[in-house]
Amino acid sequence: MANTLLNQIVNIINAAVLAGVPLLLGTTGEIITEKSGHLNLGVEGLMYIGAAFGFAAGYYTNSEALALICAFLGGVLGSVLYAFLTVTLRANQNVTGLTLTVFGAGFANYIGDALINSTASKAVSLSAEVKAAFNPVSIPGLSALPIAGKLLFQYNMFVYLAVAIAILTGLYLNRTRTGLNLRAIGENAAAADAMGVRVTQYKYINIMLGGGICALGGAYIAIVTCGGTWIYNCVSGQGWIAVALVIFAGWSPYRALMGSLVFGGLSVIRFYLPGGYVPPAMLSMLPFVVTCVVLVVTSVRSARGGNQPAACGVNYYREER
Amino acid sequence: MRNYSIRMAQRESMSPLRAAGLRVLALVLALMTGGLFIRLIGFPPLTIYAGMLRGVFGTAISVRETIKLAAPLCVTALGLAVAFRMRYWNIGGEGQMCVGAIAATYFALYHQNLFGAVWPRWLLLVVMALAAIIAGALWGLIPAWFNARHGTNETLFTLMLNYVAMYIIQYLREGPWKNPRDMGYPKIAMFPIDAQLPKVLGVHAGWIIALALVVIVSLYIRYTKQGFELAVVGANPNTARYAGMPVRRVILRTAAISAALCALAGMIKASGADRTLTDGVAGGIGFTAITVSWLANLSPPAIAVVAFLFGVLEKGAGYVQSTYRISASAAGVLQGVILFFVLGSEFFTRYRIIIGRESAYGEHSA
Structure with missing residues (x-):
């Protein structure tokens, strides 16, 4: 009895990690973006673009590496649009981000429909070899360990990639000169400018980097979460949860690891609870309700914005000082 | 030495007429970009746009359907x-x-x-x-x-x-x-x-x-x-x-x-x-x-106009989906493109670009 319960818990954590990866990538990407002083509400759209680019590249080239690279580049392209509008043309960040979401969702569903219509069966799937590249790894000696194996060493390589990206982002932001400059821009762009930091260049590069990482999250959804078959509206709100998770994580990629595990767990819990007690719709609602609670709690706790970069959401115009 | 420069300066204000003209220009550019997108995916843009208009204004029923979407x-x-x-x-x-x-x-x-x-x-x-x-x-x-x-x-x-x-x-x-x-x-x-x-005049x-x-x-x-x-x-x-x-x-x-x-x-x-x-x-x-x-621009009368235009876009996209087998998601793409252009155009209502020979310090360096 105790053994089955333990197994069940291990299974839930395993599933939570798998479900948390797109959230982790989206959160990490958005943290980098916000550290440059730009609140990009287009994470959902960037994920859609990444899903479409990654899926289409995997479908046509049969290469998992190209799928990931194309997804990343798709995100870079999408966020260049955002950066051009908000950094150079100083458009409203909220509206620009929302537009990116509308555009990205339309674009991805468009590409998906086109792929589906190009086949006779009206369903598109990636080839078995691309899918196999995202099978759980098998590390000799480790993956077979009784509990630790399932908890730590049996994920697909995308999971490890995401964790590595989050940790590297943490190091980049907190331990490098470039990261320090970036944080300075997010806090006070005018001061950074006076210090000799190339504000515009930093903003562009980091918004693009962040956008690319968000898009990888979308590729994960299309390739792993959806099992390599294109599903209409596949991202369905996960990008938005990622934006909220940034606040939950207090703009720290390390805490984002924890946050995405929790929210990954919330989104899979409905498959593990015995049926009949709670209506399924209520369980699907859970991650969104908890996000609201988190928003409220963090705002009550830190009346003055907490760790949010002080200049986040405000466009910088040098001549306006 | 001549000093060519591009710089920006804030505008005091822009007449509403010019501002509206700028938006129309942005809309036209957006439709052209959208046309390029349609072209890229292998359809003739003008035929598709004309098809959208036909899908909306072709019959009294389709006009009513459009109003139904816009309300x-x-x-x-x-x-x-x-x-x-x-x-x-x-x-x-x-x-x-x-x-x-x-x-x-x-x-x-x-x-x-x-x-x-x-x-x-x-x-x-x-x-x-x-x-x-x-x-x-x-x-x-x-x-x-x-x-x-x-x-x-x-x-x-x-x-x-x-x-x-x-x-x-x-x-x-x-x-x-x-x-x-x-x-x-x-x-x-x-x-x-x-x-x-x-129903009033055929529409709810x-x-x-x-x-x-x-x-x-x-x-x-x-x-x-x-x-x-x-x-x-x-x-x-x-x-x-x-x-x-x-x-x-x-x-x-x-x-x-x-x-x-x-x-x-x-x-x-x-x-x-x-x-x-x-x-x-x-x-x-x-x-x-x-x-x-x-x-x-958050103005109620303009909202009525734009909502109707978006109704046209939505209805038209639905129509070309069934006639030309273009996914209706193209409407989302087009909406995004239009808004991107309008957002970009707003820059020019607030700033003007000065391309000139004189540098910020005047002609002394000549």
């Missing part, structure tokens, strides 16, 4: 514009529509059980609309209260509530409101005829409500004290506080009005178009409305 969009965009004027980012139009539709549906389906008597149609419809307005206002007050009290991020809060409201409908559909007469896929029953908006009365609201909201934001207050709070809360305005109350009131209008749009959609309650009652209207109200 709830217009009402939702009006609601959002009220909040946006206060710089309160209500992204929850989608969920507020759902909540309004839920409240209206309760009376549509269960009014016979209340007070026993037979309700005249006008009374039922008025009660449905009021229920939607009240439910929407209360729903909108949840994030607004936390925003006013604790500075909770309203953008994300209202957004999350969209999903919550959508799943409430799913819960009702699968549980308490499941139509017992439907076998298989759970559905909510159709509204009785008395709970459906009557939603369009009249929308036009009336355009006038009312215009007057509200332009000529009332409350309309002035919300604009000041939006521009600078400290100024508002210094002037003695009750900032928190203004935030709560404005957010409630905004959500109530969106909820009314949900009632119009459910009662006029769908004639039942489904998970798709909002169907992205709440998001499209954000685009509409921003494109219209």
Whole structure:
């Protein structure tokens, strides 16, 4: 009895990690973006673009590496649009981000429909070899360990990639000169400018980097979460949860690891609870309700914005000082 | 040495006519870019655009269908514009529509059980609309209260509530409101005829409500004290506080009005178009409305025009989907492109570009 319960818990954590990866990538990407002083509400759209680019590249080239690279580049392209509008043309960040979401969702569903219509069966799937590249790894000696194996060493390589990206982002932001400059821009762009930091260049590069990482999250959804078959509206709100998770994580990629595990767990819990007690719709609602609670709690706790970069959401115009 | 330079300077102001001209120019450029996109995916752009227009204005029925699409969009965009004027980012139009539709549906389906008597149609419809307005206002007050009290991020809060409201409908559909007469896929029953908006000139009365609201909201934001207050709070809360305005109350009131209008749009959609309650009652209207109200520069009359244009876009995209087998998602792409261009064009209303030989220090270096 105790053994089955333990197994069940291990299974839930395993599933939570798998479900948390797109959230982790989206959160990490958005943290980098916000550290440059730009609140990009287009994470959902960037994920859609990444899903479409990654899926289409995997479908046509049969290469998992190209799928990931194309997804990343798709995100870079999408966020260049955002950066051009908000950094150079100083458009409203909220509206620009929302537009990116509308555009990205339309674009991805468009590409998906086109792929589906190009086949006779009206369903598109990636080839078995691309899918196999995202099978759980098998590390000799480790993956077979009784509990630790399932908890730590049996994920697909995308999971490890995401964790590595989050940790590297943490190091980049907190331990490098470039990261320090970036944080300075997010806090006070005018001061950074006076210090000799190339504000515009930093903003562009980091918004693009962040956008690319968000898009990888979308590729994960299309390739792993959806099992390599294109599903209409596949991202369905996960990008938005990622934006909220940034606040939950207090703009720290390390805490984002924890946050995405929790929210990954919330989104899979409905498959593990015995049926009949709670209506399924209520369980699907859970991650969104908890996000609201988190928003409220963090705002009550830190009346003055907490760790949010002080200049986040405000466009910088040098001549306006 | 000659010093060629490109620099930017802020403009004092731009005449409304020129500003409008700039927007039209942005729209034309966006349509050209959209055409390029259509070209790239292997269709002749002009034929597709012409097809869209034919799909909208080809028959009287299709025009009515377009107005039917535009009416709830217009009402939702009006609601959002009220909040946006206060710089309160209500992204929850989608969920507020759902909540309004839920409240209206309760009376549509269960009014016979209340007070026993037979309700005249006008009374039922008025009660449905009021229920939607009240439910929407209360729903909108949840994030607004936390925003006013604790500075909770309203953008994300209202957004999350969209999903919550959508799943409430799913819960009702699968549980308490499941139509017992439907076998298989759970559905909510159709509204009785008395709970459906009557038709005026062939289209449900939603369009009249929308036009009336355009006038009312215009007057509200332009000529009332409350309309002035919300604009000041939006521009600078400290100024508002210094002037003695009750900032928190203004935030709560404005957010409630905004959500109530969106909820009314949900009632119009459910009662006029769908004639039942489904998970798709909002169907992205709440998001499209954000685009509409921003494109219209938050001005109610312009919102009516842009909402109609977006109705054309949506209906046209649906038509070319069936005729040319282009995915209707292309409408989303086109909407995005249009808004990208308009957002970009706004730069030129605020700044001018100076390309000239003289440097900032004059001609001395020559």
